[in-house]
Amino acid sequence: MPKPLRPELRWLFRTIRPQLHRHVASFFCLTLASFAALITPLSIRWLIDSILPSHSFHLLVVAIVFIFASYEGRAIFNALGGYLTFQASQRAALNLRMSLLRHLDSLSPDYYDRTPVGEMLYPFSGPIDAISYFGSDLLPSILRAIVATGMTISAMTVLSPPLTLAIAPIVPVFLIIRHHYRRRITREADVVQSDQAKFSGFLQEHLSALTQLQLLLEIDAQEETAHRLLIKSLHSQSRLCRTGVSFSALSNFVIVAGIVVILTCGSVMVFKDKLTIGTLVAFYSLLVQLFDPLSMAMEMYSRAQRTFSCIRQIQTVFEITAAVKEHVHSRPLASDLPLDFAFKDVSFAYHHRRDVIRIQRLAILQGERVAVVGPNGAGKSTLGKLLARLYDVELGAIFIGGSDIRVVALTSLRSSVCYLPTQPVLFHRSVADNLRIGKPESTCDELEQVLCTVGLTKYLNSHSGSLQEYVEPGGSNLSSGERQRIAIARALLLRPRVLILDETTSSLDPTSEQAILQMIDQTLPDSTLIVVSHRVHSITWMKRILLMQNGQIVGDGNHSALCATNRSYARFLASSMSVR
DSSP states (O other), X not given: OOOOOOHHHHHHHHHHGGGHHHHHHHHHHHHHHHHHHHHHHHHHHHIIIIIHXXXXXXXXXXXXXXXXXXXXXXXXXXXXXXXXXXXXXXXXXXXXXXXXXXXXXXXXXXXXXXXXXXHHHHHHHHHHHHHHHIIIIIHHHHXXXXXXXXXXXHHHHHHOHHHHHHTTTHHHHHHXXXXXXXXXXXXXXXXXHHHHXXXXXXXXXHHHTHHHHHHXXXXXXXXXXXXXXXXXXXHHHHHHHHHHHHHHHHHHHHHHHHHHHXXXXXXXXXXXXXXXXXXXXXXXXXXXXXXXXXXXXXXXXXXXXXXXXXXXXXXXXXXXXXXXXXXXXOBXXXXXXXXXXXXXXXXXXXXXXXXXXXXXXXXXXXXXXXXXXXXXXXXXXXXXXXXXXXXXXXXXXXXXXXXXXXXXXXXXXXXXXXXXXXXXXXXXSBHHHHHTTXXXXXXXXXXXXXXXXXTOHHHHHTSTTGGGOBOOGGGXXXXXXXXXXXXXXXXXXXXXXXXXXXXXXXXXXXXXXXXXXXXXXXXXXXXXXXXXXXXXXXXXXXXXXXEEETTEEEEEEOHHHHHHHOHHHHHHHHHXXXXX
C-alpha cells in the first residue's frame, strides 16, 4: 500500500491548485532544461571518441554548437520556469494572506483577548514568505533535482550499465540518512518558528507601549527580555543549522566515496578496453551533474522542513473556530417588531473562569434609556458585550425581539445593535472617512450635523482642513475626549435601533458627558440607549438605572427611587461622590 502524502503537502497542493497551470508550464520548462543539460556530456563524448581522432573540422563546429545550445537552452528554460513559478507562488501567497485575514476577521473577541497582536501578525510575514519561497525557489529546485536525477541516471545507464550499478548503493544510503534526521529536523524547525513568533509578539507589545515604558524606567528590563528571547531564537536556529551541517557532512562523504569508486572502476575498464575515454569523461560529467542536486539534498530538505513547520503554524490558525458562530438556521431581526431584550437564567464567565454574570431575569424594552452602574469588576461591560453578542452566554439565553440572540443573523444584529467600547478605534484616515465607516454614502451636511451633536463644531472650525484633516495612527493628534466624540458621532450616523455606550464618555468632563448623553437622547428618540458608567452624577436624569455587584443586578429603578429604597445604591452613590 503506498505511503500517504504528508498533510503539509496536501495542504500546500490545495493552496497552489488555482495556479497549477503555471506550475505545470514551469515544470515543462524545467524538464526541457534538464534535457538540454544532457547534451553537453554526450557532445563531449562524441568530441573525444569520434571527432578529435578523425580531425573533422565540420563535425567539431557542430559539436561546439550543440554544447553552446545546451548551456544557453538550459539557462533560458530554467529562467522561464523560475519566472512562471515565481508568478504562481506570489499569487498563491496573495490569496493565502487574504484567506488568513478573512479567517481572523471571522473570529470572536475571546481570541483577540488572549492572543497578542504580534503573534497574529507573524504568520502574514514569516510563514507565508517561507511558503512563497518554497513555491518560487525551493519547489523548482526540488523538481529540477528530481527531473535531472531521472534523466541523468537514464543517460548513465545507456552509457555504462556496470558503472551505473556501481553507484546504486548511494540511493539507500541517502534514504537511511534522511530517515535518521527527518524527525529531528522537523522538531527543531517547529521550535525555530515558535521562538520567532514569541519574539514578534513581544516586539509588537514593546513598541506599542514604548512611551509608557520610558516613563516607568522599564526600558532596560525590556531590552533584557528582548535579548533573552533573541538568544533563545538564535540557539534554536543554531541547533537546526548544526543538524543540517551534520547531515550535509554525511551526504558529502557518500558523494565523494561514489566519485572515487566510479573513477577507479572506470579507469580499470578503460585499461581493459571495455570503456572509451570519451564515455568515461561523459559518465564523470553526468555523475557530477547527478551529485549536484544530491549534494543540495540536505539544504533543500532542511528548508522544506522549515516550510512544513510554517504550514503547520498557519494550519493551526485556520483550525481556530469562532466562539460566536452564525447559526445554521439564522434569521434577520424583524423590522416591524420592537427590539426588547430579555435575560433568562443567564450565566457567563470568561475562558471558563468563575462566573462574571449571573442574571435570572432582566427585561429592557425598545426605546428605554438605561444606565448600568456599579463598582469596578461588577460585570457592567460584560453585560453590554453580551447584549451586542460579542460573547455567548454559557447557560440560559438572551432574547432580542422575541428571538434567541444566538439564532439572529450576525449582520442583522450588528446593523441594529451598535456597541461602542471605552477606547474606540479611529483609523489613519481623514475625519470624514472615519465618520463614514459603516455608512459611506453620508453627506457632508450629515457629518457636520452629528459632529455638532457631540460638540465638535468648535474643534472643526479651529483646524485647517476641517473634515479632511487626517487622524494620525492611533488618533495621537486627538485628545481622548475628541476620539470618543468622533466615535459617538460615527455611531449616530448609523442611527442604530440599540446604542450601547460602554464608558465611551469616560474621558469627558461631567458637564460635557451629560450634555452629549442628553443630545443622543434627543437625536435617537425611538432607539434603546444603554449607558455603562461608573459616574452616577452624569446619568441621574435617565429613567432607569441598573446597579450591578458581583455580576448580579441588585438595584433596578430611577435615581430617586433607588436612593430612597436601595442601601447598596446609596453606598455606591456615596463612594462615587467621594471619589469625584
